[in-house]
Amino acid sequence: MHFSSDIKLSDKAIAVQNKMNALREKMFQKDKSLNIGNYYRWRDTLLNSELYDILYHMPKPAIHHAHLTACATIDFLIYLTRFDSVYYSEQENNFYCSGKGCTKDGYIKVNTLRQYWKDSTEFDSWLAKKLELRPAEDCQEDHKVWQSFQYKFMLSAQLYSYKPFFEKIVYKVCRDFLREGVTVVEFKHIFGTLFDDDHKPVSLQEEIQILFDTQKVIQQRFPLFKMKIIVCGLKIVGRDFVQNQIELLLQADKLTNMVIGFDLVCEEDYNPGTDHFLDQIYDLKLRIGDKFAVFMHAGESYQRTNTELYDAILLGTKRIGHGFALSMHPNLIEIVKEKKICIECCPVSNKILCCVNDLRLHPVRSLLARGVPVSINPDDHGFFQSNGVTLDYLYAYLEWGLDLSDLKKLCLNSLEYSTITEAEKVEMRKFFDWRWRRFLSYVRGKY
Ligand SMILES: [Zn+2]
Numbered sequence: 001m002h003f004s005s006d007i008k009l010s011d012k013a014i015a016v017q018n019k020m021n022a023l024r025e026k027m028f029q030k031d032k033s034l035n036i037g038n039y040y041r042w043r044d045t046l047l048n049s050e051l052y053d054i055l056y057h058m059p060k061p062a063i064h065h066a067h068l069t070a071c072a073t074i075d076f077l078i079y080l081t082r083f084d085s086v087y088y089s090e091q092e093n094n095f096y097c098s099g100k101g102c103t104k105d106g107y108i109k110v111n112t113l114r115q116y117w118k119d120s121t122e123f124d125s126w127l128a129k130k131l132e133l134r135p136a137e138d139c140q141e142d143h144k145v146w147q148s149f150q151y152k153f154m155l156s157a158q159l160y161s162y163k164p165f166f167e168k169i170v171y172k173v174c175r176d177f178l179r180e181g182v183t184v185v186e187f188k189h190i191f192g193t194l195f196d197d198d199h200k201p202v203s204l205q206e207e208i209q210i211l212f213d214t215q216k217v218i219q220q221r222f223p224l225f226k227m228k229i230i231v232c233g234l235k236i237v238g239r240d241f242v243q244n245q246i247e248l249l250l251q252a253d254k255l256t257n258m259v260i261g262f263d264l265v266c267e268e269d270y271n272p273g274t275d276h277f278l279d280q281i282y283d284l285k286l287r288i289g290d291k292f293a294v295f296m297h298a299g300e301s302y303q304r305t306n307t308e309l310y311d312a313i314l315l316g317t318k319r320i321g322h323g324f325a326l327s328m329h330p331n332l333i334e335i336v337k338e339k340k341i342c343i344e345c346c347p348v349s350n351k352i353l354c355c356v357n358d359l360r361l362h363p364v365r366s367l368l369a370r371g372v373p374v375s376i377n378p379d380d381h382g383f384f385q386s387n388g389v390t391l392d393y394l395y396a397y398l399e400w401g402l403d404l405s406d407l408k409k410l411c412l413n414s415l416e417y418s419t420i421t422e423a424e425k426v427e428m429r430k431f432f433d434w435r436w437r438r439f440l441s442y443v444r445g446k447y
């Protein structure tokens with residue numbers, strides 16, 4: 001009944017598994033408190049570990065849950081601030097981007113500010129601290145972390161939305177994912193926020209062109225690479241904003257096949273629930289017909305009163321973002337299994353946003369044991385300084401007592417529950433098998 005019982009490891013794979021298990025044992029022997037407590041206490045140890053290197057080279061066919069406006073590493077955002085088109089106001093604690101100068105009161109070119117500091121690296125680390133999500137060492141209160149999290153989106157909005165930077169970010173993020181073995185990236189994205197040098201809005205057509213061109217350039221070297229977009233409404237901003245995203249989705253659907261569906265985001269339990277937008281989503285369903293698909297964030301909460309999972313399932317969600325609360329609903333577990341709804345689990349995000357402070361106790365472990373399909377995802381890894389999805393896999397491997405067949409099953413789930421076509425899946429399975437063998441050879445050769 002084990003969730004990966006259909007995976008049969010080759011002798012070479014068993015040798016790699018033994019090697020990995022021994023490395024895990026060594027890590028825990030070295031420090032029995034590994035991973036207990038604050039995320040940043042362990043981040044560097046994990047990123048520099050041999051197991052991180054091994055999992056970085058493991059092919060991970062698809063990512064289901066990554067927010068495009070939270071994917072760039074802090075280092076890359078700092079690199080962007082070195083362009084002369086970036087200004088900063090200490091008073092407003094915000095950036096302003098334009099290649100045509102800035103007359104706004106209190107805004108100074110970031111490069112000028114950098115010169116005021118004795119050491120430019122000190123300035124960059126000061127800036128990095130502002131951008132990264134780093135809750136206080138002893139903070140275990142999720143709502144408090146979320147408040148500071150929302151501020152990070154506001155602070156970095158100009159960097160993400162300035163058209164020349166957006167182009168660079170999309171390309172960089174996709175290339176970084178490819179380097180760690182990801183071939184299909186399904187981004188959660190908010191349309192219509194881009195602006196140009198005159199701070200005029202960039203048209204939807206241009207925005208889609210950027211995404212399409214990035215995909216095309218990457219496909220020249222990596223033909224199987226695919227980028228998909230799930231349009232996101234922000235529950236915190238309200239119905240008008242959500243309606244605007246729905247209209248943009250409908251327009252985008254006429255321009256590209258990259259758009260695959262709709263989602264609603266924001267901190268649950270402190271914002272209007274999905275039911276507040278039901279009529280709008282049903283209207284979208286009527287207008288788009290069979291192509292309609294939702295990939296709802298739901299159950300990113302441990303509150304018993306949270307009903308988001310019910311609404312997500314009733315809306316016919318293809319996958320569930322987080323689904324953290326699912327373990328509390330036995331009937332829903334059976335429905336999720338029957339309807340083959342995949343849980344987009346995001347371990348690092350759940351830890352840093354205090355859904356669960358100790359990943360050994362993550363409820364997805366019991367869901368896996370009950371046969372619920374699960375995939376591993378990075379959520380907002382840019383702000384977490386986790387450099388992609390590899391750290392999420394590493395946490396899962398270390399904290400959930402997984403073995404290599406479990407990891408392979410999670411990788412294959414990312415492929416099977418992605419939205420690529422059946423014909424593309426056939427190709428991807430062949431590609432995955434080839435890369436898996438290469439991965440085994442890499443580990444056997446190096447470790
Ligand atoms: Zn998310």
